[in-house]
Structures are given as structure tokens and as C-alpha cells.
Amino acid sequence: MKNLQPTALASYIDHTLLAPDASRQQVRTLCEEALEHGFYSVCLNSAQVPYAAACLTDAAVVICAVVGFPLGAGLSDTKAFEARRAIEAGAREIDMVLNIGWLKDALLDLVRDDIALVQQACGSVPLKVILETCLLTDEQKIQACEICRDLGVAFVKTSTGFSHRGATLEDVALMRKVVGEGVGVKASGGVRDYPTAVAMIEAGATRLGSSSGIAIVGAGITVANGY
Template identity: 40%
Template sequence: MNISQFIDYAVHKDSVEKEDIIALCNNAEQNNFYSVTIPSSFVSFAKQLLKGTSVKICAIIGSPLGNDSTNSKISEAKKAIQEGAFEIDMTINLSALKKKNYIAVLRDVNDVKLAIGHTVLKACIEITQLSKNEIIKSCEICLDTNVDYIKTSNTFVRNSATLTAVKIIRKTVREGLKIKASGDIKDYETAIKYLDAGAERIGTSSIIEIKEHSRLLNNSKIYKQYLESKNKTNLTTKKETSFI
């Protein structure tokens, strides 16, 4: 089991240039990360750089506070998908959430998901801006839509991912949604802790070393789940083979 396939690699900068995207894509390819998370304006450029690799592209829209109109988010998402984005990372409307205009938040997320169809949608709730009750409410709203992931926050926000928040999200959504823990995750040990807490994807701007950590991985919850899943698959295969 290699945790590199849990990693969404991003740039830790407010202002991103082409040189940053080149370095990002090169590092992602060399380390076999699952995807690069980039501003939607760079999707076409990144697609050229990643041609022939297995690294996927996740386009950021509606960042940083999600206050763009729904139509604007839909337009940006559709264009990104046409240019090569495999996933969409959208910030929910935090202003509307703060004002308890929950219907507006739900419609915003739901309309974007309907517009992009089967494309994976990650709803970023930006936990640094929310109270515990607001985190729970945003999770409940996301459950009522067809989003695929709840993302804790933008990668460039410091101290934005917390184990407590991931546990709150997991307790709220149970198995209904996947979780992306993002921001200030810089090493292998921390990444494993988030995966064990319930995250299925890690957003980071650091090149997390994946070597020489076999003992830590073997003792982790995520590795035990991986082994259980692998064993179930093998048993199913054996049963199907016995009927042939």
C-alpha cells in the first residue's frame, strides 16, 4: 500500500505563476501523487504538462470564500472540465452560511453538482471560518446534495486541517461522503493520522516522503482497512472462480 495515491498536491501561494505549475506537475509525476489541485485558469496548461502520466487534475473554483454567483461557478467548472479537469474543488458560499441562509448554500452546491454530472465535486467548507455547529450544518447541507467529498479548507490556509474537525465531519456524514483533509499537512506521520481519523484524501503543498515508514503504516488503521478490503476481494474472486 502506497499513500501517494491519497495525495492531492497543491501550490502553497496566494499568487500562482506558470513556473509554479511546472514544478507542481513535475513533483506530482515523480512522486506518483493522485492529483494536482490548481486554479482553473491553469487546467489547460497542466494537461499538456501531465500528458502521458497518471496524475489527475483538480480545478479550484469559487475560492477563497465561495461568494461568486452559482452561474459563475458553473461556467468556470464546465470550462475546466472541457480543458481536462478530472475533479472540481468548490468553496461553498460561506457568507450565506454565516447568515444562516442554508437554502442558498444548498442550492449553490446542488446546482453546480447537477451541472457537472458525474465529475467528482469536492465542497470546501473552510473550517477556519466556522464554529463547530457551522461545520456540522455545512456537512448536513452537503449530505443533501450529491457532492463526493467535503474538504476541510484550502491548502494555503495555515492550521486549517485539524484532526478534531475531521472527526466531527466523519461523525456527521458517517459513510455518506468522503473527506479531504487539507492544509498544513507536511509529513508522513501527520498524513497517516488524518487517514486514520477518517479522511480519504490528503491535500498538501509538501512532498510527503513515502519511504522507510513501513512500521508506522503497518500499525495504522488505514492499512488494516486496506488489508481487510483486499482479503474480501480475494475471497470474492475465489468464490466466483469456484463456480466457473
């Protein structure tokens, strides 16, 4: 297992708060923690974006908003509208949930159109597509990744963290194999400690979604110092 320097590891992390009862104080704390520890972004529900933007004025920390979250089963134009409004409010990345039911029914043209509509709404803002891998067969994961690769989205992402299992090393490796080097892979759900974070990166992840970023980076500092 490679020993990533804490500052390098922090730059992989989307510091995440997606609880439905999240308070403004918790959002402010999330933003302050992201600034303090050098996390790449804060990841929030779209209604929290305007307040996060007020907390992070002129800061380097990116605001990421989830769209169609956590089910992915809403209307495509509703997802696109949510993405557009979140960007207007200050989001600089969008994480959308694809329509899982359509994927499992092999309605691949509808899946593609769903993603493409949100991608169009995003414009130049990077789009990550959440597959919810724990609900899919390997064949379905491959199909979703092929669609995302062909559309040129910024990232494929394993999980919402709201289903019965999050990221696995096997899923990250499979997703990386399918999308190649031109698309990012975000491991999310269950990434709670330093060894898991490093293992996900070694498997092919280029971003980590976690609410445990402080603990992960803290453990990385311990390792870097030889304790």
C-alpha cells in the first residue's frame, strides 16, 4: 500500500454532508473543515448550495451538488433543471444519479438521454454520474460506464451511500477498466479510513466521497510521521 502524503490525499476528497436533516451550522462547519484540511470540495444537497457559496466566498474549495438524489428515478428534465439551478447558485460540480430502473430494464437509450440532458444543463461544469453499483450486475455496470465514457462525462461514481452497500475495490477497478484514463472514477460510500482510501486510489479512483475525511487525513499524518 502506497503512503500518500496527507496534503495529496486531502486533494482527492469530496467532504460530504448529505443527511436530510443537515443544519446550516453543520454546513458552515463542513466548509470550514474543507478549508482547514485542503479537501477538494464540499458535496451537498442542492438546497444547501447557496449557503455554502456564502461560506466559501473566493475560496479554492469547490462546491459539488447532488442531483436526482438519492434515487435517480425522477424526470430527466427535472434533474436538468436542478443541475442548472445549483450551478447558478454556486455549484462547480454536479453528481447526478442515473435512472437505475431504466438501466436494469436495458432501456439504454433512455439512460443515455437522461445523462445527456443533465450534461447539457451543466455546460462546462464537470458532471459525475452515480451508478449505485450495489444494485447492478457487472454487465449493467459496464453498460453504464460505456454510456458515460462515450458521452464524455467527467466522472463515473460508485454509490450514493444511501443504499445497502457503498464502493468496493472490485467495482472501482471494473469502472476504471471500462472508462479508461479519460474519465475520472469516484469511490463513494463506506470510505471511512486511511487504508480503504489508499486502496480505492490504487484500484483506480481519482476522487473519494466521504464524510470521514478528517479521520482519513489524520491517519495519513500518523503514517507519514512513522507512528
